[in-house]
Amino acid sequence: MKRTDFKNCSCAMQRSMGILGTRWKPIIIYTLRDRKARFGQLDALIENISRKVLTSSLKELEEDGIILREEFKELPPRVEYALTEKGKALIPIMCQLAKWNEEYYKEEITI
Amino acid sequence: MKRTDFKNCSCAMQRSMGILGTRWKPIIIYTLRDRKARFGQLDALIENISRKVLTSSLKELEEDGIILREEFKELPPRVEYALTEKGKALIPIMCQLAKWNEEYYKEEITI
């Protein structure tokens, strides 16, 4: 089943996964939870992500209405990425996902 | 970066994605939110999933301590899959992810 097929499923969870079900996209959204950021900032803020993955993920997240790309006609050019309303609605969920891991990662160490 | 590398990152969100960052795994967890289920039941409950993906996903989720595989020495053999405590902690998050899509999917239709 292709990514686009997930987005038209009858199951809401499957549709969510058609949008978010990759390694990097939730991390990008999480990074934008409390700030706008420019391309280069995202590249620096997110450890180990490649510019190529960043390019394609941002493009798809924009297509899916999660992020907004704002281009400023300045020199040198400036582009800012920010969450849309639909994207902002994911912030608490992404934060819980991070917190979930902290909780159980801690346990693994202390046991 | 490999899946296993994600799990040892310094960022909690990246570690979460090392465990969950695929299309099918969150759907499997979501399906187990309110019931144990056998292999064949999962295959039937989750639309369009293949037995092969189910096999490998269940194995990895078990390795990551999200689900528990209970084998009954009966005939015909019975195996039940259930969430561990760590897995159960994801239930509200998965439910919110489904609800999130319902909300915005509805909007797309009515607009």
Add this chain to the structure above:
DNA sequence: TAAAGTAGTTACCTTTGCGTAACTATCAAA
């Protein structure tokens, strides 16, 4: 004139995720 900064793109390649279909093992019941 050359370097530096921004925001990418492009080509090429590898790995992972996923799909399809056939096959296995075990025992009971018909």
Add this chain to the structure above:
DNA sequence: TTTGATAGTTACGCAAAGGTAACTACTTTA
């Protein structure tokens, strides 16, 4: 002896995801 049910496994291959590195275009600054 064949059929049926359960719970997978295996082989094969494609598509998507991801990594690396070089390149582009623009303008300011040195």
